[in-house]
Amino acid sequence: MKKNVRDFTKGNPVKELLLFSWPIALTLILQNLYNLADVMIIGRFVGDTAMGAVGSAGAVSGVLLMVVSGMTTGVSVVLSQHLGAKDYERVKKCLTSSIYIIVFVAVILTITGIAASGWILEMMHVEGEVLTMAKDYLTIIFAGTIATAFYNAGNSVSRAMGDSVTPMIVLIVTAVINITLNILFVAQFHMGTRGVAYATVIATIISAMVCWVILWHKFTIIHPDRKNLSPDGKAVRQIIKIGVPATLQSSTMTIGALVLQTFVNSFTTAALPVMAAYAAATKIEQMVSYPPGGVSDGMQVFAGQNVGAKKFDRVGKGLSACMKIMLLYSIFAVLVLVFGGGALMGLFTSTETTVNVGQQYLTATAAGIFFCGVDYTLRYTLTGVGDVAASASLSFFELFLRIGAAYVLAYYTPLGYVGIFWATPIAWTVTTVLGVIRYKSGKWKLKSLTGGQEVHRDIEGE
Template structure:
């Protein structure tokens, strides 16, 4: 099933695409949330801290993978919007080859770098061994992450957000069962949670592959499509590498922030872990509309519908601002209830620190929601430099705040690092989008599906 987003009511199309994607994103969050809940309740606060201390490191590697696969799908979406079936198949084939090569390279690098990075992050001595046993399994399963995200990105590039949802539901339920079996029945500790995550994601990838093979003749590739064409390789890398770097730059900021959190000890690490999981769930609607913008803008750029891109981004911005306000209110009034999902003994210190984090960040969800819209809109149109640089500004702001404010205001300084970084990133993204869309509207000769930054 495909979905042409170049015709019809933009708001209806955006909502039609976004709702299944939102449900899918929420289920995808269950991969990490279920791990965290089960680990916290069955293995204790230190085990929860161990898994939490690897979160930013996981994002450093997995985020790079997500950036690459999202970048590879942009050209696919543009070719689909331009009704170029042969070009679409070549784009998919070249993306497949690049994904296999990059999966091998990233897996090798991450496995060797895991322990040194944990030490570099000042991971507390009482949790570092457990943290390593968790992260090494996640990194070893990088191919499963690549496999699922590449195939689901291709499906979304064609406007199909429902099929990946169905497979994620199956995988999420499998993840819950495997978590309980590996941790409770087999006593595998935190490594059991990691194995459950990797296996579940691998299953969702296999299901995507079977579906594409049987149901989408437009993606039936032949040997000729895998012939290396430098044009497609260069275009994929031109878009995907900056997107991957943007993810990794953001992740480096998270690693630096985690290092600052680690200095407060395992109790604060556990609190920050629980609060971060709640925050990630709360912002999923905003994330969803951002991902939708990438596909929407890419397809309409391929079709030459620049005015339609502007209309869709405007409407999606309004939706995301409202979502940001609602999400912030939910965390202010109900944050403690969500936090208690992660901690079995309702440790008062853990809950207090976690509530403080959620209270502070909830007031800054509007700039965060704008980042998702404008970053993805620019990337969908093929402009990747400023989104990457926005990640750099975010990194610099997060680092500066994380290592200055805590000495003045304690843990509250850690809580402010993210929000101030979101403001630093959102401003250049919005300004660059306004500049680029006006150029395309006022100078049609500037339009090209191979838009340069």
């Protein structure tokens, strides 16, 4: 494989995955802290109204991130499979084609976002001054969509090449720039929600440029020839084939969170602050559960390269390595959530009832934390090998099961709001079993984008 490109088709799977995954895990944690900083600064220097506006706007701009993330996942999977097949000509064609797709999607999202953001906010019952602030924020954010798209694409291409360190460094640069500009625009220039939006867009533009400059200098393999400057029909179809289901898959997390939040709100009273406890506990859950996400992301690239090279046995070895990593991490996570949950909740509130409710949520999460890691790793593996329809189906099944279980346990059993907390680990466990069944069937071997018909006989003989 070309110089500087990490070759996952050889070497020790555990070592390769750990070396590749730890920067991704750190990047996910930094991303969470980065998002918290925006809300904290606007709340500290402007007030609760502005903070509510940014929070409401974030739910709308999240749609942007889902679409962009889905399409860049398509780019990553296609590139990693052709890299594994050592088909560097296809790599160039896919990268050039992806740029056309990214620009097209960004333009559509920009126009749609600016035109429809006000209507969407009103549908969410956002009114008055909050509505004005949120619309100002979203207009600026959607105007910077192309920067967001190229930033995410650059990160996806880096990881497809086996480089997980560059996205981490770029995110650190982004966070520093964004926080500095936030303080400057909000605290010094008193620009309110517009200041937060401008800071985000400017930081994203700079980071996108830095990311692509590094990519261009580090990986000469992606430099297009004259014959690769126009979009390639096959590459476009492959990226869309992976990207569209990946977009739908990522949307299930947002939908599930919104529905469960609605259930939680219905149990909240002055004497029972379930909403506040849920908000704090989910932030703790995200911080604790994010590190295994680095392994899941890493496995997607690992699986993509190896299925492209037709080394199906190494996909299994990589998955086995992930299970061991997940098990070891889960032991640590359970201890933190069960025995340290109360102390962590105390960082958010001093109200005893809120701490106790939050501890109940964290205990339920701890019960399913291993299955959470395995569930997502299986889905990312299936996406990496090209079996994205199965991965998306598992995501939608988990969504319906989580919502259904939460509704039944909360409203038709004595558990009440605690039933909402236990619905998610139940869904993780069941979906894990289904994911294992799909993987064991071997049908994913036929989904390779570099050709898979030759494995029909192998599957029939298994």
